Amino acid sequence: MLIHPKAHFRPYSHACGGWGSAQSVMKILWREQAFAKGVAALVKQNKPSGFACVSCAWAKPGKPHALEFCENGAKATAWELTSLKTDPVFFEGHTVSELRSWSDYDLEQHGRLTHPLRYDPESDRYVETTWDQAFTEIGALLKPMVPTSVVFYASGRASLETSFMYQLFARAYGTNNLPDSSNMCHESTSVGLQESIGVPVGTVTLEDFDQTDCLFFFGQNVGSNSPRMLHQLQDVRKRNVPIITFNPLRERGLERFVNPQSPIEMLTPESTTISTQYHQISIGGDTAAVIGIAKALLEMDNEQRKNNGEPYLDGKFIQEHTEGSESFFAFVRACHWQRIERRSGLSRGALEAAAKVYSKSKRVMFIYGMGLTQHRHGVENVQMLVNLLLMRGNFGKPGAGICPVRGHSNVQGQRTVGITEDPDKVPIELIEKQFGFKVPREKGLCTVDACEGVLTGQVRGFIGLGGNFLRAIPDTLRMEPAWQTLHLNVQIATKLNRTHLVPAKNQWLLPCLGRIEIDRQNGLEQTHSTEDSTGCVHGWRGSAEPVGSNVRAETNIVAGLALATLSSTKIDWRAWSEDYSKIRSAIASTYPEIFHNMENRMIEPGGFHRPIAVAERKWKTKSGKAQFVMPKTLNEDDDVLTEELSREVLQLMTIRSNDQFNTTIYGYDDRFRGIHGTRDIIFMHCNDIVRLGFSVGQRVLLTTAIEPEVIRQVGPFEIVAYDIPEGCVAGYYPECNPLVPLWHHAERSKVPAAKSVPIRISSA
Structure with missing residues (x-):
């Protein structure tokens, strides 16, 4: 790849947000030729009567700001509402081989896909087809294939309604091969939290930010990846709440912030200091740092007890609600400071400073991202944070708990409604009774397994519900040649990307509506729903006219594929795709504890929260108690x-x-x-x-x-x-x-x- 002729490095001296963010938003709206409709859409973004941001999954408040979007959220909106189009005429002038030389930026920048397309190997071009023909031909190929050789991938952008339909389609077809983007980011969270505290998701809500008295940040770049959270962090800092950050890079969003929605802040040189302590940890040093904080806390607790002071450990909570504390404490005490310092890259003094603030705080939240989960011992990284929270009873009380920051907008929600390769995580008997098919019991392929299956030839077919799979996965240069050996590749997408340009023997590109676009079925506007990072479910409605008449809703595409492929089930796919309330009714009957009365609750301001047993100090673990987990090593990789x-x-x-x-x-x-x-x-x-x-x-x-x-x-x-x-x-x-x-x-x-x-x- 060539260095751009205008490339240069100039240190950025300003705070996060401010005029830099405002100018960036204006620039992309103009570039995408979406200024008027983009501005109109942004007013409705993340509002109860509007649409959910297609970017990150950060929480959507019941009482939103006047402009409830961030710089990157605005970019995502402009990117989706672009006036630029990639239509069949474009493909007449460009072969797939030629397009492979284009950059990722140039491919997607060319605009929205407008027609269903089939890859023609003789001309090396995508050619226009009809929806009926595409469904018929894809179904004819799927029917004789071994179901376990086909992968149904979901990127995390699909609604709860589409995701529920999609996983039923895969299981009715005969496979649990349902990998998704969570496999590449927060599956370590789902495994670690489930084992430690009995839930696979975070335990805090937006309201907890108003009651916390200390925040710890680990491996998460809020300024670029979830900027709307900066509003909560700014409010926290205005209450003089300390924020202690552990991250290898000094990220501007965790240093200083200027609120672009505040005229006073925009017109003065002042900014809000975000982190009160900023520790630049060595890559892979998170577990060592947490062990260091725990060690300092134990040492301070011993001194307190010797001097008849108030203990720093919550002994009553530990005794009543946890298991394994003695073994964990023994491990921590046996770790030498020299080893902790060497592995974490931080001094004993730095870790003691963090521990001191933690020991004085009553309600503490730990916030983290993929800086913790994407390691060899990423699951244990998450569990070490849980251990530290358990030491002072920071679960089941306002302002305390753990907060994994999810990436894609509905990646957590699609797991909630069944997008998982593990059949033990779905209500098998209930699904079989309601929908009239046998759910396969064999565990399916996660993302890494699916990649290995492509390399070995085990995987012969791939259906992608959004995403850019070949660019997102590891070992790209090994995967691309193997990808071309697939018998079938179906991609449901809004724009052209790299994955679409590595053709299988039989390949289709099916254009779908964007989330911001109005979804009309039989002349009626439909609503859909998503779940955010805090486990809150919201109902949404598109606000912009569709990019073209030949683009279909994701629910319609899934239904079309299912009807063309499956012999018989109790599912009325067509009725579901024409009235999403029927899908929500099925979701509510399949997952009643979470989604009862979903139709009414999702449209309430602020939506509704899935029940989190930890909030009541109930632990759905094997023992019925929260678990202190022993780390295998201080070396995360x-x-x-x-x-x-x-x-x-x-x-x-x-x-x-x-x-x-x-x-x-x-x-x-x-x-x-x-x-x-x-x-x-x-x-x-x-x-x-x-x-x-x-x-x-x-x-x-x-x-x-x-x-x-x-x-x-x-x-x-x-x-x-x-x-x-x-x-x-x-x-x-x-x-x-x-x-x-x-x-x-x-x-x-x-x-x-x-x-x-x-x-x-x-x-x-």
Whole structure:
């Protein structure tokens, strides 16, 4: 990839938000030729009478701000409402082979897909087809295939209604192969929290931010990935609540914030300081840091008891509600400070400072992102946070608990309604009774398993409900050639992306409505629903006219595929796709504890929360109590034997820019990190640059430093000197995905360990 001729690095000195965000929003609305309809839509974004942001899953308040959107949310809206179109005429002039040379940005920037398309291998082009013909031909191919050889992937953007239909389609077809984007980010959360406290999701709500007296942040870049949360963080700081951050990079959103919706803040040089302590932890040092805080807390508690002071541990809570505390405390006491400091990259004093604030706080929330989950021991990372919260009883009381920040807008919700490869996580008997088919009992393929199945030939068919699968997954350069051996590939999408350009033997591209567009079925506007990061379910309605008459709703597409493929069930697919209230009725009867009276509750201001037993200090674990979990090691990525690698090997973490959401690239700037005009960057500590014989601005190649028999290399990338711990480097996702081995994933959750990949750097 070439460095853009205008590429340069200029440190950003301003706060997050402010005029920089406002200008960025105006720029993309103009570029997408969506200024008028974009502005009209933004007024309704994340409002009870409007639509949910198609970007992140951060909570939507019942009493929203006048403008309840952030910079990246506005970019996502403009991106979807663009006036630019990729129609059949476009494909007449471009072969698929030619389009593979286009950048991710250029492919999606060309505009919305407008017609159903079939890949023609003779001309190497997509050609227009009809919906009926597409459904008939796809169904004819699916019928004779072995169901377990077909993968039904979901990206996280689909509504609860579509997701529920989709998983029923897959299971009625005969497979539990239902991987989704959660497999690549927060499956470590789902596994870890379920084992530790009996729920697979976070335990806090927006209201808890008003009552907390301390926040801890781990591995989450709020400024780029969930900027609307900055409103809650700013309110917290105005109450003088401390925020303690652990992150390898100093991210501007966790340092300073100017609210773009406040005229006073926009017209003065003042900004809100977000983090009161900012600890730049070494990549993979989170468990060691948490153990250090726990060790300091135990030591301070001992001193308190000796001096007849109030204990820092909540002994009553620990005794009544937990198991395993004695073993965990013994492990912590046995860990030497020197080992903790070496592995975390932080001093004993820094960890004691964090522990001191924690010990004085009564209601504490831990917030974290993929910086914790995307490690070999990502599940244990999550459980170490739980351990620390349990030590002071920070569950089941207002202002306290754990808050995983989910990425895609409905990735948590689709899991709630059955998008999972594990049949034990769905009500099998109830589904069979209601819908008249036998649910397969064999566990299906998660994302990593599906990739391995493509490589071995086990997977022969793939249906993608949104997303850019081949760019999102690890080991990209190995996966792309194998992808072309698929017998069937069906992609449901709004825009053209890289995955669509690696053709299988039989391939279709089916354009769907965007969430912002009005969804009319039989002349009636439909509502749909999503679940946000805090487990809150909301009803939504599109506000913009569809991009074209040949684009169909996702529910309609799923129904069409099911009708063309399945022999018989009790499901009236057509009726469901024409009236979404019928789908919601089925959801409510399948998951009554969560979705009872869903039709009315979802349209209430603020929606409704799924029940979280932990809020009442009820633990749906095997023992009926919360579990202290013993860590296996302080090394979060011990499969690569970090300590045995030479000092020439650096630990790479993949990151997003301020100008992207997941694999969608909005532009080539990363304003907060001072990058302009390129994404081909490797961020390095200045000492590492010098000691390894490189220079700032030099173009280099990055090569994975393990499994030498398989060459994994990207570049040339430009070296940028940056404030990052020594021995650590950072590069953009998905450009660095080819460096991540498929087998380098979290134990038990199989989340790719993209936050710690050993690499070597060489001159280009």
